[in-house]
Amino acid sequence: SLGHRGRLIMDVGLAATSAISTLIAIALTVVSVGGELRRKTAYTLLARPIPRWVYLLGKLIGITLTMQVLISLKLAATAGTVMLHGDTVPQAFWAGIWLSYLEMGLVVAISIFFTTLAVPVLAAAYSAGLILAGNLAGDIWALAQKSIERGQVEAGRMLEVIYYILPDIEELSLRHQAANNLDIPEGYLLSATLYALSYGGLALLGAVGVFSRKRLL
Numbered sequence: 001s002l003g004h005r006g007r008l009i010m011d012v013g014l015a016a017t018s019a020i021s022t023l024i025a026i027a028l029t030v031v032s033v034g035g036e037l038r039r040k041t042a043y044t045l046l047a048r049p050i051p052r053w054v055y056l057l058g059k060l061i062g063i064t065l066t067m068q069v070l071i072s073l074k075l076a077a078t079a080g081t082v083m084l085h086g087d088t089v090p091q092a093f094w095a096g097i098w099l100s101y102l103e104m105g106l107v108v109a110i111s112i113f114f115t116t117l118a119v120p121v122l123a124a125a126y127s128a129g130l131i132l133a134g135n136l137a138g139d140i141w142a143l144a145q146k147s148i149e150r151g152q153v154e155a156g157r158m159l160e161v162i163y164y165i166l167p168d169i170e171e172l173s174l175r176h177q178a179a180n181n182l183d184i185p186e187g188y189l190l191s192a193t194l195y196a197l198s199y200g201g202l203a204l205l206g207a208v209g210v211f212s213r214k215r216l217l
Contacts, residue, residue, distance in 0.1 A: 007179050009078065013077075025067050029127075035120060059112060078093075098193075116210040134166045
C-alpha cells in the first residue's frame with residue numbers, strides 16, 4: 001500500500017469499527033434485555049403501569065446511545081490516525097458517521113426482536129447470523145440476477161425474496177467512498193436513513209408484538 005497509507009487506515013478503521021461495534025451491540029442487547037428477563041430483575045419495573053413497548057423502546061434508545069459514544073471514539077481515533085500520517089479525512093467519512101449510528105440502531109432493534117423470541121444464547125446467534133447475511137445482501141442480489149439471466153427463474157426469485165428479507169447493511173455504509181475519496185451519491189443519505197428507520201421500526205414492532213403476548217410470571 002505504498003503511497004496509500006491513509007486509504008488503508010481509513011478502510012481498515014471503518015471495517016473494524018463496524019464489525020466490533022456490531023458484536024458489542026448484540027452482546028450488550030442480549031445481556032441487558034434477555035438477562036434481565038431471565039433473572040427476573042425486570043419484573044419490578046414491568047409490574048408498574050408501564051407499557052411493555054416503552055420498556056423495549058427505552059432499551060433501544062439507551063443501548064443505541066451507548067454504542068454511538070463507542071463508535072464516535074473509534075471513528076475519532078481513525079480520523080486522528082489518518083491526519084497524523086499527513087493525509088486528509090474525506091468528506092464521505094464524516095457523512096458515514098451518521099450512517100454508522102443508524103447501523104447500530106438497526107443492529108440493536110434486530111437483537112431486541114430475537115431476544116424476545118429466544119433464550120439469550122440463541123438470540124445472539126440469530127442476530128449475528130442475520131447481520132452477517134445482511135452484509136452479503138448485495139452479493140445475494142447479484143446472484144439472483146445472474147440466476148434469472150441463466151434461466152433459473154425460480155431460484156432467482158427465491159434469492160430476491162431472501163434479499164428483501166435481509167437487512168442490507170451495505171446500504172448503511174460509505175466505507176468505499178471514504179477509503180477512495182469519492183463523492184457521495186445524491187440522495188444516498190436520505191434513502192439510507194429511511195431504510196434504516198423503516199427496517200428498524202419493523203423489527204421493534206415485531207419485538208413489541210411478541211413481548212406483549214409473553215407471560216413473565
